[in-house]
Amino acid sequence: MEKFIKITSKAIPLAIENVDTDQIIPARFLKATDKKGFGDNVFRDWRFDKNGELNTEFSLNNTSYSGNILIAGDNFGCGSSREHAAWALVGYGFKVIVSSFFADIFKGNALNNGLLPLQVSPTFLAVLMKSVQENPATEIEVDLENQTISLLEKSISESFEIDSYKKTCMINGYDDIDYLLSKKEMIEAFEAQRIQLK
Amino acid sequence: MSKTLFDKIWDQHVIDTIKNGPQVLYIDKHLIHEVTSPQAFNELKERSIPVFRPNQIVATADHNTPTIDQHLPIKDDLSRNQLEQLTINCADNNITLYELGHQYNGIVHVMAPELGITQPGMTMVCGDSHTSTHGAFGAIAFGIGTSQVAQVFASQCLLLTKPKSLRVTVHGKLSKGVLPKDVILYIISKLGTNSGTGYFCEYAGDVFKDMSMEGRMTVCNMSIEMGARGGMIAPDQTTYDYIKGRKFAPKGIEFDQKVAYWNTLPSDNDAVFDQEYTFDAEDIGPMLTYGTNPGMGIKITETIPVNQNASFKKSLEYMNFEAGDSLINQPINYVFIGSCTNSRIEDFRVAANYIKGKQKATNVTAWLVPGSKQVETQIIKEGLKDIFVEAGFELRQPGCSACLAMNDDKIPKGEYCVSTSNRNFEGRQGQGSRTILASPLVAAATAIEGKIIDITKQLS
Numbered sequence: 054m055e056k057f058i059k060i061t062s063k064a065i066p067l068a069i070e071n072v073d074t075d076q077i078i079p080a081r082f083l084k085a086t087d088k089k090g091f092g093d094n095v096f097r098d099w100r101f102d103k104n105g106e107l108n109t110e111f112s113l114n115n116t117s118y119s120g121n122i123l124i125a126g127d128n129f130g131c132g133s134s135r136e137h138a139a140w141a142l143v144g145y146g147f148k149v150i151v152s153s154f155f156a157d158i159f160k161g162n163a164l165n166n167g168l169l170p171l172q173v174s175p176t177f178l179a180v181l182m183k184s185v186q187e188n189p190a191t192e193i194e195v196d197l198e199n200q201t202i203s204l205l206e207k208s209i210s211e212s213f214e215i216d217s218y219k220k221t222c223m224i225n226g227y228d229d230i231d232y233l234l235s236k237k238e239m240i241e242a243f244e245a246q247r248i249q250l251k
Numbered sequence: 252m253s254k255t256l257f258d259k260i261w262d263q264h265v266i267d268t269i270k271n272g273p274q275v276l277y278i279d280k281h282l283i284h285e286v287t288s289p290q291a292f293n294e295l296k297e298r299s300i301p302v303f304r305p306n307q308i309v310a311t312a313d314h315n316t317p318t319i320d321q322h323l324p325i326k327d328d329l330s331r332n333q334l335e336q337l338t339i340n341c342a343d344n345n346i347t348l349y350e351l352g353h354q355y356n357g358i359v360h361v362m363a364p365e366l367g368i369t370q371p372g373m374t375m376v377c378g379d380s381h382t383s384t385h386g387a388f389g390a391i392a393f394g395i396g397t398s399q400v401a402q403v404f405a406s407q408c409l410l411l412t413k414p415k416s417l418r419v420t421v422h423g424k425l426s427k428g429v430l431p432k433d434v435i436l437y438i439i440s441k442l443g444t445n446s447g448t449g450y451f452c453e454y455a456g457d458v459f460k461d462m463s464m465e466g467r468m469t470v471c472n473m474s475i476e477m478g479a480r481g482g483m484i485a486p487d488q489t490t491y492d493y494i495k496g497r498k499f500a501p502k503g504i505e506f507d508q509k510v511a512y513w514n515t516l517p518s519d520n521d522a523v524f525d526q527e528y529t530f531d532a533e534d535i536g537p538m539l540t541y542g543t544n545p546g547m548g549i550k551i552t553e554t555i556p557v558n559q560n561a562s563f564k565k566s567l568e569y570m571n572f573e574a575g576d577s578l579i580n581q582p583i584n585y586v587f588i589g590s591c592t593n594s595r596i597e598d599f600r601v602a603a604n605y606i607k608g609k610q611k612a613t614n615v616t617a618w619l620v621p622g623s624k625q626v627e628t629q630i631i632k633e634g635l636k637d638i639f640v641e642a643g644f645e646l647r648q649p650g651c652s653a654c655l656a657m658n659d660d661k662i663p664k665g666e667y668c669v670s671t672s673n674r675n676f677e678g679r680q681g682q683g684s685r686t687i688l689a690s691p692l693v694a695a696a697t698a699i700e701g702k703i704i705d706i707t708k709q710l711s
Contacts, residue, residue, distance in 0.1 A: 070562035071444060071544050075676040080655040084315060084329035086289035086336045098678050103664065126562060128445040131478065131544070132676060133655075134380040135287065136396035157414075157448055157480050158380060158394055165398035216412060218272030228398065233406035234300070236267060236275055240408055243266045243277055 055167045056226040060148055061194045061205070063120030066112050066185045072125055073132035074159060078141040080133075091137050092144020113145075117189040121148040124181050128152070130159025130170070139166045149195050151202065153178045164219050165228060171195060171202060177211045180204065197223060253519035255416050256485050257451050260391045260516065264374045266408060273410040279373040280307055281403045282359045283346070285337040286314045286657070287378030291401035292340040302344040304407045309368055310341050310348040313358045315657045318620050318647035321352050330658065355498075357623020357649045360384040360591035364468065365625050367497025371486035371513040376403060381591045381673065382481070383474040387467035388494070389486035389516055391451070394475065414480055415525040417450035418518075421458040423532030428710040430601065431466035432593060432671065432690035434458060435473040436538035440548035442528060447479025450526060453518065454484050458532050464493040465597040472592045473673050476545040485517035537706050539578050540675045540688040542566040547675070551579065551693065552707060569677055570685050571665075578687070578703050585668035586617040586698040587680070590654035593671035593691050594622030596629045602695040603635040611643035612701025618660060619644055620652040644698070656681045669697040 082094045095113075102108045112118055123142070129152040130138065139162040142150065147168060153175045155163075163170045173181070184191045184204055194203045194210075197220065203210035215223075222228065233240075254262070267275040288310070295302065302308070315330045325331040334351065341348035349355040355362055360381055363369050371389035376382060378400045385392035399409055419438055452474050459467060467484045474482030491510055494500045501509045536550040543566040549555065555567070557574040567573060588594070588602055599621065611617055619639055621627040627649055630636050636646050653660040654672035656679070662668040664683030671694050672679075675686035689697070696706050 073676045075679050080657045083286050084333050088290050134394035162396035218269050229402050229410045230405050233402055233408050239266055
């Protein structure tokens with residue numbers, strides 16, 4: 054997993070609530086057996102219209118927007134547990150998703166792929182969304198070490214929460230498998246004890 | 252200290268706790284399928300890590316399988332490859348696989364309970380958000396991502412932060428024609444799609460006590476649609492009667508010992524929940540959804556509410572509905588009875604009971620897709636297939652089918668589908684399709700009439 058410490062980037066707004074993982078990556082693209090190529094189909098049915106033409110009204114296709122931060126509406130990532138949604142967002146180039154609320158499974162999947170699900174207050178989200186929509190050149194700084202997100206031109210920032218274990222993993226690029234494998238003896242002892250209880 | 256059903260099972264499975272961090276939770280059963288497992292197998296292979304406890308893993312093929320001509324080779328190259336990959340991965344790692352066509356094959360959340368794999372007090376996971384279904388047995392069951400599938404392969408454990416506790420109580424008795432699907436659609440319509448996020452939900456009260464195991468599974472299945480990682484119902488005699496005699500159920504004295512243990516699991520009377528909601532059964536009626544998330548539901552007799560929220564309006568625009576509309580008399584060309592929510596024998600009995608002696612409307616394409624081979628066999632054995640065929644319906648072979656339209660069972664652009672599945676997201680049942688979630692009874696009635704009718708008039 055790639056390390057994540059601090060980034061400064063422009064952002065792309067996605068002012069839609071309850072974005073479900075079926076929208077992030079539709080089921081018909083889940084037939085692959087590796088993690089590659091999902092970025093090409095992220096938000097497929099919003100990026101392309103019914104005839105397969107680019108939908109220029111959709112913010113990801115608006116060339117004035119750029120950057121690797123996505124500013125999204127409330128309850129992002131609800132629905133299916135498909136980790137393909139996180140692979141698609143990472144594949145497209147996103148490093149941070151900002152929202153006022155994340156669905157549980159998506160949040161975990163994002164963290165397991167070095168994609169930071171950054172939860173802000175609804176008020177701060179509204180400020181961020183408006184700033185980026187009004188000025189696509191708006192720069193945003195995300196500092197994981199200090200747990201802050203800042204709107205540089207307006208000099209305003211908000212702190213965010215992250216589980217300290219997950220923070221360490223993100224900063225160092227560790228994943229849970231390494232940790233769990235280090236606990237093998239403890240796991241085997243637990244199993245042995247349970248067999249005795251039966 | 253008094254504990255909830257969830258606390259008791261969780262605490263018994265915690266191996267270790269990281270200071271200011273997550274806990275190491277032991278997983279008893281791991282269910283896998285073709286879509287969310289291949290990348291996890293690859294990961295282990297790349298890192299030369301063996302599968303730790305293959306005997307605690309059960310595999311099935313369900314998401315990406317055809318529902319006709321299952322004996323023939325799969326036409327779609329990518330789908331065929333994905334299924335072949337599952338077969339290879341299971342063989343290489345000594346994992347039991349109930350492949351396509353096997354007598355125990357079926358949707359993972361239908362086949363595991365019917366084989367007696369799912370039991371009270373267990374921790375169970377699967378790379379599928381509807382794993383919450385198994386909570387109907389008083390188990391902690393939840394969906395995980397593929398990285399976590401790899402973690403369980405490697406260690407039979409997960410790193411998790413204990414969720415908060417939520418209890419939804421429904422008192423009273425349900426009216427005639429109000430089914431478990433209506434109960435959960437009603438709850439989600441009242442609480443919203445993110446009310447359960449961060450929580451594990453216990454369903455309590457007379458309504459769930461009186462419910463069959465099939466009904467309890469329907470309810471727990473949709474816990475994720477209100478954001479809850481899982482839902483659960485205290486095990487009782489109904490649970491034990493369902494499990495007894497099934498293939499992997501404990502036998503003889505072991506069964507009695509298990510029952511004695513299972514009886515200790517229900518929440519203590521004075522257990523405290525972080526959040527509680529209470530509803531009355533008499534307020535619940537047959538439900539329909541009108542929007543693009545499962546929380547956008549109304550009773551069949553109600554009209555679509557007015558809401559100025561931009562995402563709400565976008566949703567109605569997609570569905571081509573307007574605030575204030577009634578859905579009664581809405582013409583419908585597609586009906587789907589199936590999915591891990593409603594594809595068990597009881598669901599087909601409800602449909603057959605309504606359909607018997609009637610004829611399907613000519614404008615309707617109706618797909619009846621059993622949840623497993625065993626359900627399919629039972630449908631034939633009970634004579635339900637004859638009822639369906641005589642009424643002009645097609646009984647297909649088991650799988651997830653049009654619930655997520657990964658295979659060829661897709662609803663065409665712009666068409667409405669009254670569906671017994673669990674998600675009405677944009678394009679969920681095929682690009683541009685419009686899903687209306689409902690119970691098997693409402694779906695059956697829609698197929699007969701070719702439009703949505705006020706089923707409550709036929710019930711009274």
